[in-house]
Structure formats: structure tokens, C-alpha cells
Amino acid sequence: MGLFELLKAELKAVLSNPVILLTVFGGVIFYSFLYPLPYSQQTPQEQEITVINLDNSQLSRQLERMVDATTQVKIVQRAHSIAQAKEQFLNGDVRGILLIPKHFNRDLLLGKSPTLSYSGDASYFLVYGTIVEGLAKAGGTLAAQATVSRLVIDGVPLELAAEQFAQVKLNMKPTFNPSSGYLNYVVPAVFVLILQQTLIMGVGVLGGSEKSNSGYWNRYSTFSIVAVRCLVFVGIYYLLALYYFGFSFEFYGVNKLASPLVMLALLAPFLLSSTFIGILLGAILPRRELVTFVVLISSMPLIFSAGFIWPLESVPQPMVWLSNLFPCIPAIQSFLMVNQMGAEFSQILTQWKLLWLQTFGWGILAYFAYQHVQKRSNKSAS
Amino acid sequence: MMSFTKLSQWQVLKHDRWLVSSLTWIPVLLALSIWWIFSQGIARDLPIGVLDLQQSALSRQLIREFDATPTLQVSHTFTDINTAKNAFISNDIYAYMVIPKNFDRDIYIANAPQVTVFYNSQYILVGKLINSAVLQAHGTFNAQIATLKQLSKGNSNQLAALSKAVGIRTQITPLFNKNSNYAQFLVSAIVPALWQISIVVSTILFLTANYRFYGLKKMAANNTLKKLIGISAFYTPFFIIQGLAFLIWFYYLLNWPMEGSLLPLFFAQLVTVVACMVMGALFFFLTLDPARAMSFAGAFSAPSFAFMGVTFPVTDMNPIAEFWRALLPISHYIEAQISQVSYGASAWQTMSSFLPSMLGYLLPFILTLLLIKKQLRKMEDNNGAI
Numbered sequence: 001m002g003l004f005e006l007l008k009a010e011l012k013a014v015l016s017n018p019v020i021l022l023t024v025f026g027g028v029i030f031y032s033f034l035y036p037l038p039y040s041q042q043t044p045q046e047q048e049i050t051v052i053n054l055d056n057s058q059l060s061r062q063l064e065r066m067v068d069a070t071t072q073v074k075i076v077q078r079a080h081s082i083a084q085a086k087e088q089f090l091n092g093d094v095r096g097i098l099l100i101p102k103h104f105n106r107d108l109l110l111g112k113s114p115t116l117s118y119s120g121d122a123s124y125f126l127v128y129g130t131i132v133e134g135l136a137k138a139g140g141t142l143a144a145q146a147t148v149s150r151l152v153i154d155g156v157p158l159e160l161a162a163e164q165f166a167q168v169k170l171n172m173k174p175t176f177n178p179s180s181g182y183l184n185y186v187v188p189a190v191f192v193l194i195l196q197q198t199l200i201m202g203v204g205v206l207g208g209s210e211k212s213n214s215g216y217w218n219r220y221s222t223f224s225i226v227a228v229r230c231l232v233f234v235g236i237y238y239l240l241a242l243y244y245f246g247f248s249f250e251f252y253g254v255n256k257l258a259s260p261l262v263m264l265a266l267l268a269p270f271l272l273s274s275t276f277i278g279i280l281l282g283a284i285l286p287r288r289e290l291v292t293f294v295v296l297i298s299s300m301p302l303i304f305s306a307g308f309i310w311p312l313e314s315v316p317q318p319m320v321w322l323s324n325l326f327p328c329i330p331a332i333q334s335f336l337m338v339n340q341m342g343a344e345f346s347q348i349l350t351q352w353k354l355l356w357l358q359t360f361g362w363g364i365l366a367y368f369a370y371q372h373v374q375k376r377s378n379k380s381a382s
Numbered sequence: 383m384m385s386f387t388k389l390s391q392w393q394v395l396k397h398d399r400w401l402v403s404s405l406t407w408i409p410v411l412l413a414l415s416i417w418w419i420f421s422q423g424i425a426r427d428l429p430i431g432v433l434d435l436q437q438s439a440l441s442r443q444l445i446r447e448f449d450a451t452p453t454l455q456v457s458h459t460f461t462d463i464n465t466a467k468n469a470f471i472s473n474d475i476y477a478y479m480v481i482p483k484n485f486d487r488d489i490y491i492a493n494a495p496q497v498t499v500f501y502n503s504q505y506i507l508v509g510k511l512i513n514s515a516v517l518q519a520h521g522t523f524n525a526q527i528a529t530l531k532q533l534s535k536g537n538s539n540q541l542a543a544l545s546k547a548v549g550i551r552t553q554i555t556p557l558f559n560k561n562s563n564y565a566q567f568l569v570s571a572i573v574p575a576l577w578q579i580s581i582v583v584s585t586i587l588f589l590t591a592n593y594r595f596y597g598l599k600k601m602a603a604n605n606t607l608k609k610l611i612g613i614s615a616f617y618t619p620f621f622i623i624q625g626l627a628f629l630i631w632f633y634y635l636l637n638w639p640m641e642g643s644l645l646p647l648f649f650a651q652l653v654t655v656v657a658c659m660v661m662g663a664l665f666f667f668l669t670l671d672p673a674r675a676m677s678f679a680g681a682f683s684a685p686s687f688a689f690m691g692v693t694f695p696v697t698d699m700n701p702i703a704e705f706w707r708a709l710l711p712i713s714h715y716i717e718a719q720i721s722q723v724s725y726g727a728s729a730w731q732t733m734s735s736f737l738p739s740m741l742g743y744l745l746p747f748i749l750t751l752l753l754i755k756k757q758l759r760k761m762e763d764n765n766g767a768i
Contacts, residue, residue: 019673023680030681037703038688044698089557090725097557115551122556123724125567127695129510132554136517139552167489167527168444169496170520172513174503175470182694185506201680205673289590290400292676293583297408299684300576301415310564311476311508313429314422319415337473340504347472 003224009216010228014202014236017209023292024202028240031194032248035187042181044130047120049096050077050088057105063116063142067098072134089121096120096131108146126182176255176341184254188340189308189332191244192270196328197295199237199271200278203229204291207282211373214381222371226279226363233278234271241267245339258338262345266334269355273327276362283369306332327362330354389596389609391588391616398591401584405620409580413573413628423565424452425511431458431478433466436485440527444481444497447523453515470500477501477512489527507564558641558724566638570723571692571716573628578658578712579683581621585662586679588617590672598670598761602754610754614659621658625651633723641726650718650736657711657743664746667753686710692720714739 014020051067053060068075077094079085085097099117101107107114116139120131177184206229210217217225245263249256281291305315305323312320323329330351337343337351345352395402430448434441449456458475460466466478480498482488488495499516503509592601592613602609629647633640661682665675688694689707696704707713718736721727 019671019677022674023677027677027681031685034681034706035685035688037706038691038694038699040700040703041698044695047695047697090727113551115553117553117555119555119557121558121724123558123567123720124692124695125564126693128556136552136554167494167524167531168485168520169494170516171496171498172516173498173500174509174513175500176502176504177506177509178503180503180506180509182506185504186688201677208673286400287672289586289672289676292673292680293400293404293587296583296676296680296684297412297576297579300572300579300687301412301419304416304419304568304572308505309507310420310568311425311428311505313427314425315419316421319419333473336504337471341471341502343471347468 003228006216006220006224006228007231010225010232013209013216014206014232017206019205019209019288020202023205024198024236024240027198027201028194028243031198032191032244035190035194036183036252039181039183039186042179042183044126045071046074047072047096047127047131047134048076048094049073049098049120049131049135050079050085050094051075052079052082052085052097052099054102055100055104059105059108059142060100063100063104063138066138066141067135070134070137072130072137095124095127096135098135109150111150183252184340185308187252187254188249188336189306190303191248192332192335193299193303193306193328195237195241195244196270196274196326196331197299199233199274200281201292201295203233203275203278204282204285204295205288207279207370207373208285208288208291210282211288211377214377218374218377218381222367222374225374226276226367226370229279230272230275233275234268237271237274238264238267241271249339255340257340257342258335262338263335265345266331266338266348266352266355269352269359270327270331273355273359273362276359276366277327279366280362280369283366283373302326302328305329308332308336324354325358327355327358330358389592389601389613391592391613394588394591394595397595398587401587401591404580404584404587405617409577409624410627412576412580413631416572416576417565417569420565420569423563425508425564426452427455428453428477428508428512429457429475430454430512431460431466431469431475432456433460433463433478433480435483436481438486440486440489441481443526444519444523445479447519447526448479448516451515451519453511454519470502476505476508477516479516558639563638566632567692570632570638570719571690572687573632574712574716574719575687575690577621577624577628578654578686578710578715579679580624581655581658582662582665582679582683583676584617584621585614585659586666586672586675588613589663589666590675593666593670598757603758606751606754610663614663618652618655618659621655622652625655638723640723642722642732643729644722646729646732647719647722650715650732653737653740654711654715657740660743660747660750661711664750664753667750667757670757683710683712686712689713690716692716708739708742711740711743 049067051064053064064075067073073096077088079088082099088094089097097119101114101116104114104116116135118132118135120128122128174180241263245256278291281294282288285291285294302323304310305319306329307315334348334351337348338345432445432448434445445456448454458469458478460469460478463480469475470478478500482495482497485495497520501509501512501516601613626648629644632638633644662675662679665678665682666672668678669675689703689710690713691699691707696707699707714736718732721732721735
């Protein structure tokens with residue numbers, strides 16, 4: 001039988017294996033809708049807070065209105081004492097507290113810089129960050145207004161005072177993800193991991209399924225089997241990657257800055273090395289469900305060491321080295337760079353070379369592991 | 383007679399070293415690796431760059447102010463915007479600041495020069511950290527210059543000059559996580575999520591092992607409920623010990639703050655373990671094929687961290703996401719954990735919100751029993767056909 005026959009047999013084995021269909025096609029499509037689900041609103045808004053206004057001046061009420069006007073926070077309760085605010089908090093009515101001190105108005109006019117206290121629930125980081133951001137914004141605006149009005153009292157013309165209140169103006173430019181949207185942050189990275197994990201599972205389950213009986217995989221050389229398997233799975237995954245990076249990103253409005261050619265060039269070593277890991281796992285693990293098991297439990301350590309959640313500078317160096325053995329790590333980094341940040345191909349060469357190095361290393365391991373399995377089953381057959 | 387022989391689980395364990403691993407060292411290794419990644423706790427010295435078009439004492443003072451924050455480290459200085467931009471895109475730096483020409487002159491003539499900071503918000507956490515560090519450094523610098531200006535007028539002392547320079551002071555108190563430690567925040571949620579995955583997949587593994595060792599008839603026919611409980615009861619202590627171990631590790635060995643008590647959490651964990659085992663059993667008896675069951679378990683439990691609501695708040699999720707979240711045992715557990723650990727709620731408060739939501743797992747439990755009946759019938763039909 002020729003290679004074409006082998007290709008046909010391999011395709012048939014993939015498309016008639018319900019576990020592979022479930023994992024590869026079912027998994028990829030299911031995750032493409034499930035994973036972005038929690039983040040569809042992109043940024044947390046209108047976190048509910050309570051106010052303790054001990055000043056009750058016109059200015060303090062103005063501050064309250066300014067706080068309420070921010071998109072980040074919303075005043076839903078008021079309290080007369082810290083104890084009451086705490087109770088509201090523990091009941092789950094509010095997630096943050098703003099305290100306007102006594103004599104806030106007077107102290108501000110006297111130039112004695114009163115202290116505004118605010119607090120948020122730091123058990124939930126994004127909630128906390130949002131509340132603090134909103135309150136700081138309102139407080140900052142009021143402080144600027146106060147400075148300007150004091151300058152005006154000092155006899156500086158209003159026009160000039162408005163210019164002068166800050167010594168140096170700061171222009172913060174969030175770049176690559178201007179809205180700081182959570183979906184834009186999670187989806188481009190996690191989708192790369194999903195591609196790798198489902199690919200490894202699919203290839204591994206195929207290898208595991210072959211072990212229990214004999215078939216075409218025993219009649220060809222290791223090289224032809226591995227090559228054809230790569231061809232089939234990399235081909236399928238090019239299509240699935242097209243679905244992710246094309247349709248899904250379009251659907252969720254995620255940046256697509258990379259040229260198709262760069263994407264294709266990056267996908268090649270990424271998909272190849274993942275396929276090799278699948279062949280290796282399918283060959284060395286005694287039963288096919290264990291492939292899924294190993295892949296499943298490795299997902300969380302992999303995603304948190306990829307550097308997009310927690311900066312690589314803060315990850316222990318041995319962990320960084322270890323994680324660089326797996327294709328999704330350089331792949332996540334380089335896909336984010338070219339597709340989200342608009343890097344040139346020359347800027348991701350390090351990651352690209354690493355991916356090819358992995359392809360080479362995992363390829364050798366996969367080849368020998370598969371050869372070993374073939375020999376063993378031939379021996380038991382004879 | 384057969385049905386009276388006890389289904390010895392030690393025999394099963396002896397023949398399946400993967401099952402033994404998944405019950406013992408694998409979850410420990412996973413939890414430790416997560417902790418190791420975040421072991422630094424707080425992100426420090428994130429590299430940023432500076433494009434200083436002024437090159438004066440004042441501009442260098444501003445740069446020092448940035449460098450002095452614990453979060454930032456000025457590691458690159460640029461002379462043109464293109465190299466800065468390229469270093470930014472290549473991830474060498476997380477942000478860069480442009481100090482304009484005539485920076486000094488504009489400050490002296492009170493024409494407020496504008497400093498621009500480009501920061502990477504693709505990495506949201508890093509972006510947020512940089513944003514607040516820059517705001518802080520900028521505020522300090524402004525206050526210094528304003529104080530200096532007041533003093534140079536000669537009609538003021540240091541303290542009065544400072545309070546004129548700073549309009550409103552703010553005091554920000556993070557409640558329940560006092561030093562804003564990311565290790566505490568993330569690890570105490572990721573490890574329970576891993577624990578859930580570990581219980582669900584181990585359940586599939588031990589049911590598979592029993593199925594292989596004893597066969598469906600012996601393990602589930604006649605007295606189905608009693609036999610299943612018998613098998614599960616053997617493995618429950620493993621999961622309970624894992625759960626207790628991470629609680630003790632976090633709140634006794636690492637000494638993270640703990641406001642409540644472990645007793646209600648222990649009970650919550652017991653219920654969570656049962657719920658996870660029910661889900662694992664449901665996946666297994668759906669097809670009796672461990673590979674398919676694993677795929678279902680993966681789809682079900684792998685994204686659970688995203689749905690827990692610890693990073694992205696539940697209140698901002700849409701109804702479908704909230705529905706999926708409600709299906710995951712661990713999202714109910716984590717609420718109980720936070721209410722004890724952070725808020726120090728009473729055991730009654732925690733349980734009265736936790737237990738009713740866990741009652742829902744009776745449904746998959748009944749479904750599992752029905753599935754077993756169906757699988758047994760199917761098996762007998764097949765036998766009859768032969």
C-alpha cells in the first residue's frame with residue numbers, strides 16, 4: 001500500500017473515532033463560546049459602595065455626586081458610622097466604602113489638605129481596583145478644582161489657574177488594549193492554549209486507541225506514520241486556528257494585527273511540536289484516557305506561567321526554563337506580540353526559533369516512543 | 383454469592399498506579415507549582431523605559447521618582463521614539479515615558495508640560511500595577527515641585543507649603559487582603575479550582591479501575607446505591623485530606639490572614655467533594671468510556687477558574703455565564719471560603735448560603751443512578767443477544 005492509502009486510512013481513523021471528534025472539534029468549538037462567556041462585559045462597572053459623610057457640607061455632597069457619576073462606582077447606601085458601613089459591607093450590600101471626614105470643606109478651604117479614606121474588598125482584585133480607580137478619579141478632580149479655586153482666591157486669573165494647578169501634566173496611554181477589556185486580555189492567550197491542549201489530546205487518544213488492536217499502523221514504517229499523522233492533524237488544526245484567529249477574534253472584536261503569512265509561519269512549529277507531544281504521550285501512557293488526564297491537569301500551571309497574567313520577571317527562573325519546554329509558552333507570547341501588539345516577524349524570532357527547537361526535540365522523542373510501541377505490538381502479534 | 387463479596391479497593395489500587403498517583407503526589411505537585419509561580423507575591427521592579435528629551439536635573443528627578451517606586455524599574459533609556467517603541471513591542475519593557483523638550487522652562491513659567499506614559503494594557507494586571515505606580519510617582523513629583531515653588535516665594539514654611547501643594551490627601555485601605563498580595567489572592571482560588579479538577583478526574587479513574595477490575599455487574603448491579611457509596615467512601619478521605627492540607631498550608635504554615643474558622647470550611651469541603659464525585663460519576667456512567675468521560679470532565683471543570691468570580695466579578699457576568707458558574711461545585715465552595723477567610727462570617731451565615739445551592743447536585747445524582755440502570759439493562763440485552 002502506498003502513502004496515499006495510509007493518508008486515507010489515517011483520516012478515516014480520525015474522523016470515525018468519537019472521542020477524537022468530541023475532543024478536537026467539539027472541544028474547540030465549545031470552548032470558543034464558553035471561555036469568553038464570563039468576560040462579555042469586558043470591564044467591571046458600577047461597583048456598589050456606601051458613603052459615610054461626616055461633613056455634610058455642600059462640597060462633600062458635590063464629591064458624592066462626582067463619585068456617583070464615574071462609570072466605576074455607584075453609591076447605593078449611606079451610613080452614619082464606620083460600624084454601620086462595615087455591617088452593610090458584611091451583609092453583601094456594598095463592596096466598598098468612602099469616608100468623607102468631618103471639616104472636609106473647611107480644611108480644604110484653609111489649605112489643610114483633608115484626608116479622604118476609601119476602601120474596597122481586596123479579596124476580589126478587579127472589584128477593588130475598579131472601586132479605587134473610580135474614587136481616586138473623583139477625588140482627584142475635586143482636588144484639582146479646589147486647587148484652582150484657591151489660586152483664583154489668591155488672585156490668579158481663572159484661565160491661568162486652570163493651567164497651573166498641576167506642575168506637570170500626565171498623559172497615561174493604555175496601549176494594545178486601550179479599553180483594558182478583560183476579554184481582549186484572556187481570549188487571545190487562552191485560545192492558543194486550547195489549540196495546543198485539544199491537539200495533544202486528539203493525537204494522544206488516537207495513539208492510545210491503536211494500542212489495543214492491530215491495524216494499518218503496524219504495517220508502515222514509523223517515519224511514514226509520524227509524518228502522515230502530522231500532516232492530518234496539522235492540516236485539521238490549521239483550519240481550526242483559522243476559525244479561532246479569524247472568525248472568533250472577529251466575533252469578539254479582538255485585535256488581528258498580524259499578517260496571515262506571519263500567522264501561518266508561527267502556527268507551523270507550534271502545531272508540529274504539539275502533535276509530537278501527542279504522539280509521545282499516546283505511546284508512553286498505558287491507556288488513552290490518561291492522555292486526557294495529563295493534558296487536563298497541566299493546563300493551569302501552563303497558563304499561569306505564560307507571562308501574560310503574572311509578569312515573567314516575577315516567576316522563578318527555573319519555572320520559566322521548565323515552561324519553555326512546552327510549545328504554548330513561546331506561542332502565546334509570540335501570538336500576543338504579532339497579533340495584539342503589532343510586532344514584526346523579526347521581533348519574535350527568538351520565540352519562533354525556540355518553537356522549531358521544540359519541534360525537533362519533541363519530534364525525536366515521539367519518533368522513538370512510537371517505534372518502541374510498534375516493535376512491541378509486532379512482537380506480541382508474531 | 384458474588385454480590386456479598388466486598389469490593390476491595392486495595393486490590394484495585396494495587397493494579398493501577400496512575401490512580402494512586404492521581405490521589406497522592408500529582409495534586410500536591412500541581413498545587414506547589416502554582417504556589418511557586420506566584421511565590422514572589424508582589425510584582426516588583428517591572429522594567430520600563432524613558433525617552434528624555436530634556437536631560438536636565440528636573441527631568442532626572444522625575445525619572446528617579448519613577449525608579450523609586452517598588453513596582454517600576456527604569457531599565458532602558460532611549461534617544462529616539464522608534465527604538466523606544468520597538469523595545470515596547472518586543473516586551474523588553476512594559477511601559478515608556480516621554481519627557482518633552484523645554485520641560486524645565488515650562489515648569490518655571492508655569493506652563494505645565496505634559497509627560498506621556500505608554501503602558502502595556504494587553505497584560506491587564508501589569509498594566510494596572512504600572513498605572514497606579516506612575517500616578518503615585520507623578521503625584522509625588524508634582525507635590526515636590528509645588529512645595530519648592532511655594533518655598534521659593536519665601537512666605538511659607540515646609541509644612542504649610544506642602545499642604546498648599548496637595549489639595550486632598552487620600553488614604554486607601556484594601557479590606558481583607560491588607561498588603562494586596564497577589565499570591566494570596568490568586569493561589570487561594572487557583573488551588574481549590576485544581577482540587578476540583580483533581581476530584582472529578584480521580585473519580586473517573588477509580589470508577590474506570592473498578593469497572594476494569596470487577597466489571598459493571600459486580601460493581602453496580604443489585605444494591606447499586608450501597609455499592610457505589612461503599613466504593614466512593616474509600617476515596618473520599620483522600621480528597622478531604624487534600625482539601626484540609628491546602629487550608630492548613632495557607633492559613634497555618636504560610637500564615638495568611640484568616641478571620642473565620644476552619645470548621646465550617648471543613649464541612650463545606652466535604653459537601654464539595656461529594657458534589658464533584660457525583661459529577662465525575664455522571665460523566666463516567668454516561669458512556670462507560672473513560673476517554674469520553676475525561677473529555678466531558680475537561681470541558682466541565684477546566685475553565686472553572688474563569689467562572690469563579692475571583693478575578694472578574696460575578697456581578698458583571700451575563701446570565702448564561704452565571705448559569706454555567708452555578709453548575710460548578712467549586713464556585714459555591716469558594717464563596718464559602720472567602721466568607722470565612724476574609725469576612726469572618728459566622729458558620730451559620732456561610733452555611734445558609736452554601737448548602738441550599740449544593741442541594742442542586744441531587745439532580746445529577748439521581749441522573750447517575752438512572753444511567754447505571756440503563757447501562758446494566760443494555761449489558762444484559764447484549765448478553766442475551768449473544
